[in-house]
Amino acid sequence: MATTVITNISSLVTNDPSLGAGPLGPVQDAAVVIDGDRVAWVGASSKAPATDNRVDAGGRAVLPGFVDSHSHLVFAGDRTAEFNARMSGQSYSAGGIRTTVAATRAASDEELEANLVRHLREALRQGTTTLETKSGYGLTVEDEARALRIAAAHTDEVTYLGAHIVSPDYADDPAAYVDLVTGPMLDACAPHARWVDVFCEKGAFDGDQARTILTAGAARGLIPRVHANQLSYGPGVQLAVELDAASADHCTHLTEADVDALANGNTVATLLPGAEFSTRAPWPDARRLLDAGATVALSTDCNPGSSYTSSVPFCIALAVRDMGMTPDEAVWSATAGGAAALRRTDIGRIAPGTRADLTLLEAPSHVHLAYRPGVPLVSAVWRSGVREV
Numbered sequence: 221m222a223t224t225v226i227t228n229i230s231s232l233v234t235n236d237p238s239l240g241a242g243p244l245g246p247v248q249d250a251a252v253v254i255d256g257d258r259v260a261w262v263g264a265s266s267k268a269p270a271t272d273n274r275v276d277a278g279g280r281a282v283l284p285g286f287v288d289s290h291s292h293l294v295f296a297g298d299r300t301a302e303f304n305a306r307m308s309g310q311s312y313s314a315g316g317i318r319t320t321v322a323a324t325r326a327a328s329d330e331e332l333e334a335n336l337v338r339h340l341r342e343a344l345r346q347g348t349t350t351l352e353t354k355s356g357y358g359l360t361v362e363d364e365a366r367a368l369r370i371a372a373a374h375t376d377e378v379t380y381l382g383a384h385i386v387s388p389d390y391a392d393d394p395a396a397y398v399d400l401v402t403g404p405m406l407d408a409c410a411p412h413a414r415w416v417d418v419f420c421e422k423g424a425f426d427g428d429q430a431r432t433i434l435t436a437g438a439a440r441g442l443i444p445r446v447h448a449n450q451l452s453y454g455p456g457v458q459l460a461v462e463l464d465a466a467s468a469d470h471c472t473h474l475t476e477a478d479v480d481a482l483a484n485g486n487t488v489a490t491l492l493p494g495a496e497f498s499t500r501a502p503w504p505d506a507r508r509l510l511d512a513g514a515t516v517a518l519s520t521d522c523n524p525g526s527s528y529t530s531s532v533p534f535c536i537a538l539a540v541r542d543m544g545m546t547p548d549e550a551v552w553s554a555t556a557g558g559a560a561a562l563r564r565t566d567i568g569r570i571a572p573g574t575r576a577d578l579t580l581l582e583a584p585s586h587v588h589l590a591y592r593p594g595v596p597l598v599s600a601v602w603r604s605g606v607r608e609v
Contacts, residue, residue: 221256223271224605226282230584233283234262235556236571243552244586245571252282254576257604262571283551283586285349285577285603286532287558287568289377290469290490292523293339293353294332294367297323299525306499316525317357317385324357324367333370339522340374343530345609347598349577350558350567352377352519354417356384361405368412377562379415380406380442383433385424398429402436415466416442420456427455434463443563449473450495461485467517467561472496472504483512488561490517491553493538494527506553507544517557518550537593547587576605 232250239262240246251268253261261269302316324332336353343351353375355367364382371378382401390397406416416437420430424447434444444463448456450470457478460468468482469490482489491504509516518535521527529535532554539550559568566575580600581588588597601609 289561290519296327347579354379356381359387365408383418492521540590
């Protein structure tokens with residue numbers, strides 16, 4: 221396989237403290253060698269070994285490809301009317317999901333896949349090289365299984381979210397829907413997924429129902445993750461930590477006990493500022509979590525209702541401006557933090573042996589992602605060693 225060196229990098233974010241001081245492991249005037257789909261060498265540009273190909277970064281910054289560990293991309297339709305109403309003063313509730321469920325059920329496999337691919341390409345152009353996505357807009361055995369089959373053809377990080385809300389078909393019998401989610405639906409979906417998720421929230425599933433669903437998924441080999449404490453205080457975070465879930469996602473309303481649990485457990489707190497931006501909800505307090513010692517990830521929550529953005533750079537800017545994060549912390553959380561939320565060590569870093577996922581910015585420093593919000597700064601993207609942007 222051909223080798224490639226990217227040289228003349230002004231500032232390289234490695235997220236490897238052995239390569240540079242601090243969590244970002246920065247290397248100045250750096251070079252990276254790609255061999256096949258892996259990083260083979262990292263160091264000073266002046267010491268770069270000979271390779272088959274050479275790319276001059278032109279004094280610009282390079283960082284790991286973004287790891288977006290929470291999205292909902294298998295859907296049809298949009299919820300423009302809901303967004304417009306919300307921006308006109310109406311409050312957000314989880315009920316809008318039913319609108320997307322109806323549109324998704326009515327769509328063909330081809331339509332769902334085309335929409336998924338469009339959003340994946342959109343995310344890639346903005347530097348995202350790993351993206352998790354969920355089912356949850358079908359809520360029947362057949363529709364949930366087909367959503368996961370479609371997703372699994374395009375990403376390894378696929379999550380079974382039959383427990384997004386209680387299906388409208390079971391509005392009068394939630395217990396029967398939980399039985400479906402943990403029985404025939406799980407049987408059909410487990411072969412296509414790595415993760416099991418549940419929306420533990422008023423208007424969706426309570427703590428006991430969530431525990432039943434996550435435990436059933438874990439018994440089938442799926443790793444838990446939880447939509448936790450988005451709209452109100454509740455049991456989601458504590459349940460996530462108790463079950464050793466990979467992540468508790470949203471974490472907008474946290475008690476001191478919740479923060480302590482996240483700081484002392486293995487569960488990553490995944491923050492999704494696009495949802496707060498789109499719903500005008502209170503911002504998650506990232507500073508509080510970081511100061512307590514919790515591991516924090518940043519993700520887009522890209523979905524047609526509450527966070528219709530695929531831009532991790534946008535979420536980085538929001539986190540710095542409104543959630544108390546420094547630019548360094550936000551970039552780490554959107555790369556290495558996302559990898560931790562997916563329990564991956566081969567992505568989110570640039571070091572020998574990691575997957576060659578790199579983002580070249582049209583800027584001399586990663587700080588520009590927050591310093592210049594809304595500006596398309598991603599100049600090039602390598603995924604598994606292949607330049608795709």
